[in-house]
Amino acid sequence: MSDLQPFEAVPNPLIAQPDFKVPAEMDAAIDELISHYPKKRSATLMLLHAIQERYGFISEEAVNWVAKKLELQPINVLEVATFYPMFKHRPVGRWHLKVCRTLSCALAGSYQIHQGYCKKFGLDPHAHGAQTSKDGQVTVEFVECLAACGSAPVLMCNETLHENVSEAKANEIVGGCK
Amino acid sequence: MPQEHRLILKNIDQPGYTPDIECYLKHGGYEVLKKALAIQPKDLPEGKKQSGPEQIRDDVKLSGLRGRGGAGFSAGLKWSFVDRRSGKPIYLICNADESEPGTFKDRQIIHKDPHQLIEGMVISCYANDVKLAYIYIRGEMPEGARILNQAIAEAKAKGFLGKNICGSGYELEIHVHRGAGAYICGEETGLIESLEGKRPYPRIKPPYFPAVLGLYLCPTIVNNVETLCHVKHIVAMGGAEYAKLGTPNNTGTRIVSLSGQVKKPGYYEIEVGKATLGELINDPAFGGGLRDGRQLKAIIPGGSSSKVLKAGERFKLKRKAEGKEVEQEVGVLDLPYDFDSLAAAGTMSGSSAIIVIDDSTDIVEALANLSEFYAHESCGQCTPCREGSLWMSKTLHRLTHGGGRAGDADYLVKIADNIPGGRTICAFGEACSWPVQSFVAKFKDDFVAKGKADEEKRAKESAAKH
Structure with a gap:
């Protein structure tokens, strides 16, 4: 038993953003975006774009927020945020x-x-x-x-x-x- | 003398032509839509009636329009596959994920004449009883997305979109959906997955033919930007009249994106098959020839996925002359630029993007560049493609960075041969291996010489050490 090494945890690709908050007017714009689709999940990319436009990157809090908003599991949003090259997981320059x-x-x-x-x-x-x-x-x-x-x-x-x-x-x- | 024939690009780049609706209306905009909505049911001989939308669908079939996205599949036939009895809603998606290296025609339409696309879409949606449509635009075109959103708002305000379009009772909403930098989203089932908010992993066919099980598993039509614009002109001219443009089985006009080492790169609209590859590259009306003192080395005729053509190559083409089929030998520059001639030459016109390569370019470097693209863009779903594309790119990297081997040429072909042919879910497997297979087959000496030189250099260095 002692020979078994515990699995090394896969590093989290996302970083924390404790001050992440979606202001009311952005929330309203996002609700409008969601209304474009018969199924909420479809809005994932558009929501991530909206968040990245405002904050410059997609944080762990952002992924959780989008998941809650679209009634999904966080993994459903995480797998999208990590696939598309345009979504950044760290702040980029001005x-x-x-x-x-x-x-x-x-x-x-x-x-x-x-x-x-x-x-x-x-x-x-x-x-x-x-x-x-x-x-x-x-x-x-x-x-x-x-x-x-x-x-x-x-x-x-x-x-x-x-x-x-x-x-x-x-x-x-x-x-x-x- | 070959000439441009501007149908889609008629107003684009004309002085004073702007992308707003007022300008579009001044140039006869949305008149074709009104015409389409006013088509009355027609009596058929058997006592049945054919509705207006059915007549439009027939007209598109009659026109012989082939998809302008890459596969060149008959648009009318694609529409005819749509399952209209399922009781589920039918969706239409405009594929504006223009990402095939070399292609930049849809960008011109979206940026400079967005209402032409919207009119074409509304007509196509009406013909197929679609109530909700999307434009999937690639993420790298934020300006294009803004222009389209603006155009949609304008069209809505004027009653060309939304409820009761032009008083006909027909209702349609169009929304813009942005991609986020993934080439695979141009594959129609990948695009649908992406529009559903997932990773764009292409779906396996059968059973997931979009015409039956597309967006939200409902019947879905996915058409390229240019294809949808052509629908407007087909309705305006009538399918039979439209079919007189171009050549038989290759009807209409087509926007060619010309780039690479020519004097005048740019976009040119021609009647399909009415100009040859050589004319497109060398004629002053088009590319204007190669830069001074340069010789042609290779041509990528239909986007980076198409098989490369080598300067001086000759092909035997079957052609119809005076009712008989004759075999004719044709040089690469004399190939008519259409779907069938290029297919007969073993390549394809794909997304009609020509990349010209002259003798100043190292052909191995050129392929290494393309392979890096495919290694980056493979979605990773199927093992042969995910591993193979990366493997080829790594081999080409070492071949262009002093670590090559003489056997690398054969090695590359061996990898490339093991990716396509039903081993992958989508055509990306073919797309990434065709360039490698054709480049190595046609320029094998360059690849072998490069590898050999590296081997000899390494042998010398190691001999000097001992």
């Missing part, structure tokens, strides 16, 4: 730079743009996933095809798409991130 990595953009120099940003903000260009600068201001991420291949290379800064991004334009974009 400026989230998503550089397109896929072929048409790569042929037009998106790797150089990504590398340039990583160098500028002290990040590892070979690391997977989103990385945030030490001061917490800027997050750089290599993402898959953004469906704007005709004007490659492209990147998104928060919700704005920038097309035909030259080196100069890439610098200009982060110059505006203040």
